[in-house]
Amino acid sequence: MTLASVVIPLGVAAMALLVLASAVLVVSLRNIFRAALSLGLVLIGVAGLFILLEAEFLGFVQILVYVGAILTLVVFAVMLTAKAGVTGAQAASRQQGPAAIVSLALFALLATVVNALAPSMTPAPDPPTLRQLGQGLITTWVLPFEVISLVFVSAMVGAIAIASSKSSRSGPA
Amino acid sequence: MMPVKAILLVSCALFCVGIYGILTRRHAIGILLAIELILNAAGLNFVAFGRVFGQAEGQAFALFIIALAACEAAVGLAIILGLYRTAKTVLADEVQLLRG
Numbered sequence: 001m002t003l004a005s006v007v008i009p010l011g012v013a014a015m016a017l018l019v020l021a022s023a024v025l026v027v028s029l030r031n032i033f034r035a036a037l038s039l040g041l042v043l044i045g046v047a048g049l050f051i052l053l054e055a056e057f058l059g060f061v062q063i064l065v066y067v068g069a070i071l072t073l074v075v076f077a078v079m080l081t082a083k084a085g086v087t088g089a090q091a092a093s094r095q096q097g098p099a100a101i102v103s104l105a106l107f108a109l110l111a112t113v114v115n116a117l118a119p120s121m122t123p124a125p126d127p128p129t130l131r132q133l134g135q136g137l138i139t140t141w142v143l144p145f146e147v148i149s150l151v152f153v154s155a156m157v158g159a160i161a162i163a164s165s166k167s168s169r170s171g172p173a
Numbered sequence: 174m175m176p177v178k179a180i181l182l183v184s185c186a187l188f189c190v191g192i193y194g195i196l197t198r199r200h201a202i203g204i205l206l207a208i209e210l211i212l213n214a215a216g217l218n219f220v221a222f223g224r225v226f227g228q229a230e231g232q233a234f235a236l237f238i239i240a241l242a243a244c245e246a247a248v249g250l251a252i253i254l255g256l257y258r259t260a261k262t263v264l265a266d267e268v269q270l271l272r273g
Contacts, residue, residue: 008175008176009176009179012176012179012180013179016179016180016183019183019187020183020186020187020190023186023187023190023191023210024190026190026194026206026207026210027190027191027193027194027197027198027203027206027207027210032200032202032203032206035203035206036202036206039206039209039210042187042210042213043209043213046187046213046216046217049180049183049217049220050217050220050235053175053180053220053221053224054224055220055223055224055232055235057232058216058220058232058235058236058239061236061239062216062239065239065240065243066209066213066239066242069243070209070242070243070246073246073247073250074202074205074206074246074250076250077202077250077253077254078202080254080257081202081253081254081257081263084257084261084262084263094197094199095196095197096197098196099192099193099196099197100193102192102193102196103189103190103192103193103196104189106188106189106192107185107186107189110185110188110189111182111185114178114181114182114185115178117181118178121177121178121181121225122177122225123175123177123224123225123227124224124225124226124227125227126227127224127227128223128224128227128228128229128231128232129229132229133229133232133233133236136229136230136233137233137236141233144237145237148237148240148241151240151241151244152240152243152244155244155245155247155248156244156247158248158251159247159248159250159251160251162248162251162252162254162255163250163251163254163255165258
């Protein structure tokens, strides 16, 4: 019984608790700013799970891109639209009962499938290495990789064009 | 021993919480946050199965998911800002600009 066989399940349990608790906060908090901050906790927890799954590179990419860039973007958008004066009562959720039933039923279905698959899922002896990932990205998956960068550029240009204040001349006024 | 099953169950639960968020939120940014939850659940699933099969594909596609999530967040938030400027609201069910 090695140290890893004790530490890894404990770490997975802690990260799972962090992820699920803050995910529930993300969808239930009335204050959208606090919901965005709880999303940060979810993202950090998922990064921890990546690292526990021996995908360290992805864990750090997750923290850099998600927590560093996307969360900052969301917080800025929350602040820029804060004047809309959405009060807690207005931002309150709707149709909570049916939505809870739908998502619980979906979870029951998915959990059944995972349980059925579980016996055949023992991790491979050697995890994929960063070298394999890097070589794959410039050989086998070079086309999707380049297409992603094109998509990225067009998304950024589009975002700037949509959000720039000059575009309001096409408004109804 | 890696508890892969537990991680897959966490990812299923994260996905369903995201679905609940999309169905219940009125605030447009809240809906976007729920979509981020769903994308994270998908990425977690890819990495977990990549670990099970010992292949690097899982991590590569999780990387693509992260990149696409960044694009989606940037464009989505820009649309919400433009919507706020034109319609003066961020509640998704109050926007009726296209109603004839």
